[in-house]
Amino acid sequence: MVKKKNRWKTLSTAGLLSALILAGCGNSEETTNEASGESGEKSYQVGITQIAEHPSLDAASVGFQQALKDEGLEVEFDTQVAQGDQNNNQSIANNFVSDQVDLIFANSTPSALGALNATKDIPIVFTSVTDAVGGGLVDSMEAPGGNITGTLDNHPDAIPNTVEFINKYFDIETIGVVYNSGEANSVSQIETVKEVIEGTGLKLAEATVSTSAEVKQATESLVGKADVLYIITDNTVVTALESVVQVATDKKIPLFVGELDSVARGGFAAYGFDYNDIGYEAGVMAAEILKGEKEAGEMDVQYPQNLKLVINKEAAEAMGVELNPEWEESAEFIE
Structure with a gap:
């Protein structure tokens, strides 16, 4: 309706x-x-x-x-x-x-x-x-x-910075993504993730959804396959973000997100901007x-003007992430 x-x-x-x-x-x-x-x-x-x-x-x-x-x-x-x-x-x-x-x-x-x-x-x-x-x-x-x-x-540095951060500070092999394959935004971002991880040794595990009701099950399907989760700015998945946070917390999987509001809602970290x-x-x-x-x-189409790294300390603890002192220099923290 x-x-x-x-x-x-x-x-x-x-x-x-x-x-x-x-x-x-x-x-x-x-x-x-x-x-x-x-x-x-x-x-x-x-x-x-x-x-x-x-x-x-x-x-x-x-x-x-x-x-x-x-x-x-x-x-x-x-x-x-x-x-x-x-x-x-x-x-x-x-x-x-x-x-x-x-x-x-x-x-x-x-x-x-x-x-x-x-x-x-x-x-x-x-x-x-x-x-x-x-x-x-x-x-x-x-x-x-x-x-x-x-x-x-979509800030052009957001996905590259996220992948670089994961590759530098996390000893992992596979990044898990959940997205709606019917959203042009999401497909574009996933293609960018694939391009950025080339040459890093990282792999991608994908789970797709068509409705928000499918998000939790899709996230659970990545347990045992993905070492970290990365939720891009997908409207379908972000609408049901709490179910992703629940799986990430229960299974101690670090959850990276694509927007700062999602950090406040329980994601571990994001390179983002204020909507x-x-x-x-x-x-x-x-x-x-x-x-x-x-x-x-x-009129020119405009990119976001400000990009910053924000980390949720409470989410880090819940997902078993030990905070690195080096992050103090580049990140903002929320409790």
Whole structure:
């Protein structure tokens, strides 16, 4: 079932007449000072489509909305979550187009693809996307083309740094990964992991899922095969991260994750960034589009600005990881 929040307020009769008069000028409304007749600020309608609920995606949506507020724009948001259902995902995008929103914020690759399938006219700004080019969203990072642009949740150094850390500090042979093979983001990241481990002597053990309900069993299938676990930024698996943490803790397997929120939820360590930040950066881009300063397809797709290593001390103890004094120089720690 599609989840709906913050639907726009019902227009009064007078407001409806005004809206009809202005319909030919687009969906945004411009307020008028009755005493002076001077035009006031425009009010914009922005649809937020999010594939699932978990802390990282939620933080990105919060950051996006905060940026538009900080930019001084008057915006009404319609936030809808597909709960991992692709039919819901496409319906949400189609409904936004029917509502003639001024801009669509697509929070995840499936959300962005759904929006792009629904419209070539309404501007789309995405985030939480790993491979915008490979995922078929944009022509290139520097010239997206069409009506779409946004920010990635894939820092080019994140996976290489993680693999290097594992190879340097852990005497292991096999890294276990659980991911949804139907997510373009995930397939792209797994291919990167495979490329990075070439020449290191490390091997990869894979388990794939199609729903969050399958995550625990898939993780358990890697017990005895994998020396460490590495959960990339896969929406299906991250939604059920607690089940992965449980297996990793019970079997004393170090759990590396792909985002800082997942460290706070019980992962051992991650090279990551704050999803609020990439959502905020996307919001700044959206503000420029709504103000008419730039066209979406002309704006470079952006990488996350900050990457850092964060280690969960409590998770390390639970998974049998002895903290190395060398990590004090490069990592931030949480309890």
